[in-house]
Amino acid sequence: MRRRWWTVVVVVLVALAGGCTDDDPGAARKADASTTAAPAPPARPTRLTVAAAGDLFVQPELVAQARADAQAAGRGGYDFSRIMAAIVPAIETADVAVCHIEQPLGPERGPFTGFPIFNSPVELADNARAAGFDTCSTASNHTLDYGAEGVTRTLDNLDRVGLHHTGSARSAREATTPNVFDVRGIKVAQLSYTFSFNGIDRPAGKPWIGNLIDPKAILAEAGRAKQAGAEIVIASLHWGTEYQNAADVGQTGLAAQLLASPDIDLIIGMHAHVVQPFERIGDKWVAYGLGNLLVRFQDGSPENTADSVIPTFTFAEVAPGSWRVEAVQVRPFFMDYHPRARLVDLSAAKTGDSPRRADYARIHQRIKGYVTMRGAAADGLVVADGPLATPATATSSATKRPG
Secondary structure (H helix, E strand, O other): OOOOHHHHHHHHHHHHHHOOOOOOOOHHHHHHHHHHOOOOOOOOOOEEEEEEEEEEOOOHHHHHHHHHHHHHOOOOOOOOHHHHHHHHHHHHOOOEEEEEEOOOEOOOOOOOOOOOOOOEOOHHHHHHHHHOOOEEEOOOOOOOOOHHHHHHHHHHHHHHHOOEEEOEOOOHHHHOOOEEEEEOOEEEEEEEEEOOOOOOOOOOOOOOOEOEOOHHHHHHHHHHHHHOOOOEEEEEEEOOOOOOOOOOHHHHHHHHHHHOOOOOOEEEEEOOOOEOOEEEEOOEEEEOOEEEEEOOOOOOOOHHHHEEEEEEEEEEEEEOOEEEEEEEEEEEEEEEOOOOOEEEEHHHHOOOOOOOHHHHHHHHHHHHHHHOOOOOOOOOOEEOOOOOOOOOOOOOOOOOOOO
16 A cells, blocks of 8 residues: 555654754754655556456465475475466556455365365465455355364465455444445446355354445445545456356346446456456446466366466546446466466466467467457457567556555
8 A cells, every 4th residue: 555645754854853953943943844854745647547456266286386386495384375376477566456365265274175165275265366466356256165073274364465455244233234345546446246156055143244245235335436436446246157158148147237336346257167258338338258367187187278368458547436447458378288287377477488489379369359249349348469569658556555
């Protein structure tokens, strides 16, 4: 988070006051001069960038890779940072970065489980934060895999590393408090809802523990977020038909309904395990499915289940307090399983010196086809086609953190 300008001023004044004595009659004048020379507060931005990533979906094979990477670095525990290294530039250059924690975080020492009941090491939270993510959705069909204990452990660890979160809750009060945070002086909100908990009932007396998709509930929370000062409201939805690249009728219908509201500005979708299209509806955008960012299906699984994208949405202020997406750039990624599980930035790798560059170019083209299958290219969406150029004015992850 950017340090507030007035904090710097207070520190300066306190230091000066501490040096004032009767032997220094000019000290007060020096303090006054310092006050008048204080820097002006940062100008309110008129553009804000939002990057988003798909499911952080950790199967046992990926846990094993994180364990091996930690050991190779001479550490205990689990290290997902090497697996995720390729995404860091795209995440760090955005003003706010959104992620999705699909499964609960497990006990610190495990055991860690896969299909059909999932959890992952708590280090996933540390590494997501270190990669540059700022806020995460937690409502998914696996939210309740380990019951209320799993929800609490997950949210406690997200709090521990400083990641905002929404979609599941430890109390009724937490559930009704919108996830609103400050980004460069602009308040942004994230909502999170899922279509199912895979048949697991919410605990008796705790209907608030996880958010199920309900248009009225989503719109009501979006309204509360706006009342709390949010100027940009992002809805993260766990929805769609698994392994289907085309958006289904439930997704397209709900997207149109929600984006018709003045209280929702962008929809980001997860769950399908493959990349799905983007679409502009009116003057707003929906990304139906970003694919699995972290994933390690069995060898021989369909290749496109290792696809993912990181879009960056550039919001512009079109009227005081009113924002619209003016540009969308999508950067395709692929999880290469061998010789070690590593995310690959396809836009850069397809023209690099990798012996797999021809494969990467083919996969890049495939993902581009999925992303644009509902006409997004004609509406201005651009698929990145080269290495990420880091602008000199890019906000570093050390200073962009939302408050």
